[in-house]
Amino acid sequence: MTQIRERTVLFADLRGSTGLFETLGNAEATSLVTQTVGLIAQAVDECRGRLVKTLGDGLMAVFESPNDGVLSAIRMHEMLERVVARGRQQGASPSLRALRMQVALARGEVVEMNGDCFGDAVNVAARLLNHAGDNETLITTEVLAGLPTAKKLRFRSLDLIAIRGRAEPVHVHVLDQAIQGDVAATQFGEVQHAVEPDGIRLVWLDLDRVFDIDNMPIILGRSVQATYCITDARVSRSHARIDWHAGSFSITDLSYNGTFVRFGSSGDVVSLKRGSCTLHGNGVIGLGSPPVDATSPIVSFEVLHFADTEPHSFGHTRSRG
Template structure:
């Protein structure tokens, strides 16, 4: 029987399983992934949701109420965090410690047919997952509007993001939550020790393409897609490779790719690898998309965080 209902749609994807199979072998890695997906299913069902189907290393679920879907997303992140922490304490392999979870959620009309779900809300949530960073939860404006006022304050707006298959940008919000970083790389090289005054803009340069963005134009998606805010037409670059947004008074770069992004501050500083995680951009430097900026032929975007007096001569 076909039914049309208003539903919250959830897509969740487990990242890092490839490294898990390399480190543990097929049998043990399959057991870990199956156990983790089981924990995700338990979180969804405990919050009143229905798992529609599993998708490789992830799943799709629907909820009647977005508040319940939000509770499930938080529970899934917590469950994975506890699993990774237990693995770290027991000396588990780096593959297990590198597992990450991405969640994307939308709200709207859903066609429920033969146990599967279809419709625009399903398509948007599935494609929005491509824009989520490690341990990140993204939701559409429609989903956000259905939450209670106290729940809405837990999010920050990323404004419009170009989503594959949609003509108009999708207004997206990201859940503010502690990000578990097993290696501490981003903190070591970028975030914790640096507290600059709030910048007014950021200049990005790739070959002869130079643009200055202010905070009203964020988020900035860097990628090969012609719909990306800053397009890099290099085959080694993913369609949506990385995202720059504004958080706590700073520009933050989040890697969205399978090949990683690499940040070097200054011209000869140490290279910070990002694998589905984030770091704060400050000063100037370079971003290698898919390979280190130290490699001569790497697709590299130069960045410079600007203050008002610096941006005036460069505005177009």
């Protein structure tokens, strides 16, 4: 029987499971991934949702209310964190300790047929996963509108993001949390933000653009719908995302091959694998490979204070974006 109903659609996806197969072998890794997905699926039942299907290392579920869907997402993250924490205590393999999860939710009319679900909300939620970083939960404005006020305050707007296969961009919000393991702070000392920056300059070949905080977020990727399009086959369609929050810029890796940040001209390289770090000063961003090979896609960046600084010269003509 086919029914059309208003539903909140949730997709969750484990990241890092490939490393388990490499270190544990197919049989043991398959068992572990299946058990982990089964565990986080319990959060669907606990929050009055319906598990539509499991997807290898992920799942799809639907909920009548946005609040139930968001509660389920929060519960899933808590469950996975317990699995990872237990693995650390028991000396589990680094691959298990590196497991992360992305969650995305959208709301709209859903066609329910033969136990499966179809429709625009399903497509948006599925594709929104590509824009989620390490342990992030992304939701659309339609989901946010159905949340109680206290829970709405836990989300931060990422503004409009272009979703593959959709003509109109989608207003997206992220569940706010402290950036986990901010490598920039631990490796280079605490980043000071006494004077908030006004913008950020990005340069790749002849593509020289300046973005102010009203232009956030910036999606760096190969897709023509990306905010900053880098036409190199080594770059993912949505490779990384630059956000503005709490007085600073941060970059989040969205890719499978990683994003690499080097501060200054000779600093150490920070490797982001579905993780985030704060951007400060100037440096370079390697997309898919460390910024040591001059032929690889490397984006120069500079955090700008328009009032009292002059931008560095990267050897390219500057244009405002």
